[in-house]
Amino acid sequence: MTMRKKTFPLAALAAAALLLSGCSLIPTYERPAAPVEASFPPPPAIDGAQPQAATGAVASELSYQQFFADPRLVQLVGIALSSNRDLRATSLAIEQARAQFQITRANQYPAVGLAANASRAPNVINGALTNSFQVGLAVTSWEIDFFGRLQSLKEQALATYLASEEGRRAAQTSLVAGVANGWLALQADEELLDLSRRTVATREDSVRLTKLRLDNGVSSALDFQQADSLAQSARATLAQAQRQRALDENSLVLLLGQPLPADIRSSLAGDRLADVPPFPALQAGLPSDLLVRRPDIRQSEQQLIAANANIGAARAAFFPRISLTAQAGTASNELSGLFKSGSSAFSIAPSLVLPIFDAGRNRAGLASSEAGRDIAVAQYEKSIQTAFREVADALAGDATLAEQLRALQAQAQAESGRFELSDLRYRNGVATYLDLLDAQRSLFGAQQAVVQTRLLQRQNQVSLYKALGGGWTDQPEMAASAASSSPATR
Template sequence: MIKRSTPIALAAAALLAGCSLIPTYERPVAPVPANYAFPSASSPQAEPGAASTAPWQDYFADPRLRRLIETALENNRDLRIAVLNIEQARATYQVRRADLYPGVGLAASASRAPATGTGTQTNSFAVGLAISAWEIDFFGRIASLKEQALAQYLATEEGRNGAQVSLVAAVANGWLTLLADEELLDLSRQTLASRDESVRLTKMRLDAGVASELDYRQAESLTQAARATLAQQQRQRALDENALVLLLGQALPDDVRSSVTGSKLADAPTMTPLPAGLPSELLTRRPDIRQAEQQLIAANASIGAARAAFFPRISLTTQAGTASGELSGLFKSGSWGFTVAPSLLLPLFDAGRNQANLDISKAGRGIAVAQYEKAIQTAFREVSDALTGQATLEAQAQAQQQQAQSEAARLKLADLRYRNGVASYLDLLDAQRSLFTTQQAVVQVRLAQLQNQVLLYKALGGGAPETDTRQPS
């Protein structure tokens, strides 16, 4: 047994524990310019942080799209994995936090051994509560590991938020692509019907001796090319629908699927223009940047644990209960007591293991810094790309629309000239091909415009859930 003052002294020593050797954390300076190359197309008086506060329910006006996004958030397997990763990281943090406290258990022992000097066999029985090898964290090794686990938990939570933003953007892009596919299919069907009619009329002119067989074969060739394009677009539409179904995690609802038929991108509800704000605001908007910073904080905390390994490690084993030489003597008066057995281990020679672990931690922090800076640079580029597209796609769409109108007028003139024998049939076929190609380009540029708006929304971190930075319970 030991003196009553000993446990008090050990408790006081434990209260003094918790010295932290974690380096002071300083957020690296963002390695990007202060402004974007292209200003936002929205009003300069707009609220800079508006993009981060616009939930996807408000940004995407199409009720069908909102329904698909809700379905994806409930059923997408990648997002489900991200949520489970959070639970795993939370449990890891709780394990590290529990290491700060002693583990108390019920201990029972029995032994029989010869007594010293006499050789007589003696028995020993003991029952009580025991703490086994509880490390008193004088130099903050366990606390550093706990801070590392907390930062990794928060990083995993930000990873889940980033996965949600990406999923919302992917579903929106998939939906817009499906609408574009449907419009291109409708255009191809109309073009094929027109060319079938042209073949019929050319065959009649050939039979009447007005047109040559060359005209007929050219018309037939152009018709088969339109039929091949239609088949290709039917296949592409099926592939795009399959990709959207994978994002949703279930089949496309029948009513939504049927509503796509005959839809056009021009009829899609417009999305609210977004102010880009300043590049520095991305640090608080983008979940991937916040995730990279939490990973950097975790790497910084690991240095504290590696430094603490150079200092003595103090452990405490204690037991309080009853002990007796006879089993029947347990729990009787006079059999109660307690034992305390502190131990200290000071590293003297470890063949450089502790120094190597410290070097690993420092290199890990350097890697985390580079990854954090790259995340910022990637975000800056994505916003810049979206703003560039915003500034140029509108002009391209207008020019493409005017070209389609000119090609339609050209086709009418070419047809009129051919019917009056002024132009060759080759001129008419060329006008038909050019109009079809231009009409397809109009749809594709419109799709690029809408997807660019989705890209800007995602790049600005719009719709990212708010993160609870409190310690998990």
């Protein structure tokens, strides 16, 4: 219809429509029960004695600067957080999700623009050509959200944005742990390289001594061949250690997103894991604590909330969709009369579409969204179970690796004494050279095992820190404010 000489403000129309809208068909969200036990399994008993539960700091409240006492490691983590390409891509995905949320939210409001029309058509009565000119503000196909379809889509986009923010935090915790483990591996590589070099030097001395004894008829050719074989084995181990050192540095460089700083690289020489400052003790708490401490679990829950909101949009598709097109301005049969007194005009054209037959499209859409919600529930429960296992594994390792390291250190000390005695007995002709070589092999193996087990222990402590939600400290203000304004997150 068209009204002249009387205007109806578009702002008042928009306000009335917004008041009428707001119905939501989103199912009431209820957080699924955690499918795990109420407490973590007790650590394995050592020598029949049950270990005491660890007491200490809460991992999620302990920044990586506080957890890692080595300033070089803190510097490397800072470099990775600013330069790692995977984390950068994850952060950009947040910006994309935020923009998508803003687009979806904007669909709830009318888009007002300047419209100008000009037409020339024959009169239906006399056939004479008639001009028509119109200019003004226009609202084109604005959907009035009576049944909450757009509201549901907005809630879905908001939850998706919040999930991407939690995903960035989860990626950060993984990156922090990855850099720490890579740095510890490099320190272990340096210690193993030093051990291999010293072993090669010792065995080459044995080869020279055996050759001298062979030339003087004191030793046999068999002794010489055995000594040479053991020296070649040590050289092979050294080459393997050098290759592993290079591979571990390459892995760390990839995590950093830039080459290892020269001063840090040079400072590695002579590093020993035994000299690394100890990490703070952590308290495990309860499995239910992980729901708020672990970013990956919160990410999975936001994805579940998004899937739940999708059901509301699918339900709304069964109801009428009401759209509005309106324009307010001036109209005239002559271009010069557009802005004269009495040329004002207003038009409004509401439309309603009620689905009657769609070959099952809406039902299939609802079934798909409900299945998506069930998938999100399973994924959320799996994320809790995975977190529970990671914490339980780290706690079991914390209880047993210390005892394993203690036993291996005692074994290495015993093997060192055995080697010294075997060397003394051989030089005095009491023992065979085979006994000495066997003592050398056992000592080298025990020393390697000590370094590797100490590495496992340190990396397990890092894994426990990550599993308990440590490694991120920032709380972006926009995500917090968006979450507080979302009905789905209350």
